[in-house]
Structures are given as C-alpha cells and as structure tokens.
Amino acid sequence: MPTVQRSSSGDAYHVARRLNEVVEESRRRFAACAAEFGLTAVTARFILRLHEPTSMRVLADHLHCDKSNVTGLASRLVDRGLVTSRPGSDRRVKNLELTARGRHLRAELEQRVAATSLAATRLTKKDQRAFIDLLDRLAGSEAKRE
Amino acid sequence: MPTVQRSSSGDAYHVARRLNEVVEESRRRFAACAAEFGLTAVTARFILRLHEPTSMRVLADHLHCDKSNVTGLASRLVDRGLVTSRPGSDRRVKNLELTARGRHLRAELEQRVAATSLAATRLTKKDQRAFIDLLDRLAGSEAKRE
C-alpha cells in the first residue's frame, strides 16, 4: 500500500508523480499523432525541429541524442522526400532542410499536435494561459526563487 | 489523414510545444534518476507501480504495454531480488509483489524522484500548488468545461 504522507516530501512526490503521469500520457498522445503521419515520435520531433538548414550535429543536440543516430533518421526522411541533405561551406558538414512536402507535413503535424495535446483537450483557455506561465518557468533554465 | 482545421493555431501550438519540452526534460530526469538505482525508466515505473500483489496482466495495463513485455521485466527484477512471483488462486495468474529490498528501493526511489523533478527544482512551493491543481485536471479523464 502507498504510504500517505503529509510531510513536505510527500507533497513533493505528489507533484512529481502527477507530472510523470502527464508526461507518459503526453508521450502516448504525441506518438499516436506522429503515427497518423507515418512517423515515429523521434522522426516527428526531428521534423518539428527543422525550421532552417541545420547540421546533423546541431540537430543531435536539439534532439538530445548522439550524432550517430541522426544519420539514420535523416536518411529515412530523405528517402521519403521530406528532407534534403546538402554539404555546407565546411565540407565536413551536411545541412539538413525540409522539402516543400516536408514543410507541408510539418504544418499539418503542428496543428494536429496542438489539437490533440492534453493541454488543449483538458484545459479551458483561461487555465491554458496559467499553464503556459508555469511551463515557461519549468522549461527555462532558471532556478526557483522562494 | 488528419484534417487541418485552422490556419492560426499559434496559441494552442505554443502550449502543446511547451508541454512537450517539459515532457522530454522530465523523461531524461526520470531516466537519470532510475539509473542511479541501476534501473531503466520502465523498470523504475514498474517498481513505483507495484504497491500490492498484482498480476502481470494488470501491471501491463498500468504500464500501458503488452503483457508479453512484463514477463521479461519481471524476470529481471526477480533475479535481482526486488520482486517475487507467486501463482494466484486462478492457476493461470502470477501475482507479482515487491520484496523487502524492493520496498526499500521504492521508498528511496520515490524520494529521489521527488527531489530531482522539474516541479521540485524549478517551482516555488506556491507555484507547485497551482501546478498540482492544473496537473490533476490534466491527469484526470474529465473534459474541459469552458
């Protein structure tokens, strides 16, 4: 049986547990959303991140994964005609960029993600604004100030 | 294919994108936390979920994965002395339960998860209360009411 606590650590675990529940549900929704477009969660994030010509190295940083993974992901997307790969002025670099089809897909994907997000389906507009305010603080790199 | 509903869903996408950023960062933190205890993210969720004797089928539902995965996960945890597996009154069923070591690990894991959660490290106590209120609505199954 779970231990019911009234201490501050119990409260801290409550918020952490709730957040993790939301995290898992959000992951599933995002993956389902990506699947509607024939994408996995990672390739969907790949496309949503690709706003301008970006080297594989930088994209790996954005996706928080090793550069060795980006080669394969990019290769599949190139094969599907969603991404192009061109050498940069530094000949070691390959710049990835969305094709017209890729940009069209990203626009549709963005709208679908927005429409199916937990935030959109479970919160009122007013609560969404309060939620954004808190998320901005969570997503930033600053520490809290009591 | 999903239908594109609006051309200006900027606000809805903003909150969805922010939420997804927080989701990814939370995943990484949780996985790092689990790794401190020699666990992967899934086995950590497995242990945090195991409060009372639970069949593999029910646990699979809780973890939102196929039952075929639970066999292997449980097997590894049994080998490590964290979980026991015993047949139920229905002889098809195996009931999984934490050992004393497993319960001790879970207690430590809960505290560590709470301490390293984004919610704990980035939000003040006051904001945490507001956050819990919103998360409760997100985690529940109710639809929004405008």
Add this chain to the structure above:
DNA sequence: TATTGTTATACTCTATAACTATA
C-alpha cells in the same frame, strides 16, 4: 472459447567505439 502468461521475432531508439574526410 476465452484468458494468463510465455516465447520467438522484428522494428525502433539509443549509446559507444572505430573509422573517413576535412579543418
């Protein structure tokens, strides 16, 4: 017939290490 758990299989994600081409 239906369900629980098991096994085999396959695909994806992910990191590490060794390699090449370039800087």
Add this chain to the structure above:
DNA sequence: TATAGTTATAGAGTATAACAATA
C-alpha cells in the same frame, strides 16, 4: 589534433503472433 558524419554493434523498449495451461 579536433570535429562532422558514417558504420557496426549492442542493449533496451515495444508490438504481434503462435503457443500451453487453465478457466
């Protein structure tokens, strides 16, 4: 030497399908 990308490899997560035991 250092960096960008590639390739090979391995471990983990996950789903599907076929199977045995039980209900």
